[in-house]
Amino acid sequence: MGGTKRGPGKRRAQGELETTVLMTLHEAPEPVTAAWVRERLGDDLAYTTVVTILTRLLAKGAVTREKAGRSFLWTPAADAAGLAAHRMRQVLDGESxxxxxxxxxxxxxxxxxxxxxxxxxxxxxxxxxxxxxxxxxxx
CATH class of the missing domain: 1.20.5 (Single alpha-helices involved in coiled-coils or other helix-helix interfaces)
Structure with missing residues (x-):
């Protein structure tokens, strides 16, 4: 899943990165590390940015994690329908x-x-x- 190219100074829409990370987790064959997610995004994101997004998703109940050595393995908490519902909620949350x-x-x-x-x-x-x-x- 390659990242989306944006021009200099272009920002993502609210929730876009969370959705992209969730979609990437849904493509994973098994629980994966933040480094695996970062590699698949191909968007030159800092590792800490990916971990921050995963941690936010964990707080929202959208992902789960389990300790594996010194890092965590991440898994989506819901199926494709749950992901779609999450995206719908993000759109609604972004509207005034x-x-x-x-x-x-x-x-x-x-x-x-x-x-x-x-x-x-x-x-x-x-x-x-x-x-x-x-x-x-x-x-």
Whole structure:
């Protein structure tokens, strides 16, 4: 997975590097080191940058790690669907007008997808926050 070339001074979009690191982990045949991830990114990133991103992903529950000698082996915590959900959440987190983004997203769903979403929200609401359901509290 080669890195994306950017001109001088060009910055990544918010969450882009996290998504790239997660995608790289999903391509790994087994748990891998940060050095392995850095090598695959091919983007001249500092090793410490890769470790920082992996540590942030660990704090978010997106990856797991296990001690292996003096380093860690990293694994994605979710499957491809979980990765897609993580990317969707990153997009939403990067927007200042969450209400409008969610409204437009829901209005663009097919009828079947909208029904599925309604059903999932109902189930999550019935579970309650302590069981992983929808919380009443808003940030």
């Amino acid at each position: 007008d969450r209400d409008t983004v969610l409204t437009r997203f829901v209005s663009s769903l097919t009828d079947d997808d909208e029904q599925l979403l309604r059903s999932l929200l109902r189930q999550a609401g019935e579970a309650g926050p302590e069981e992983g359901g929808v919380s009443e509290k808003r940030d």
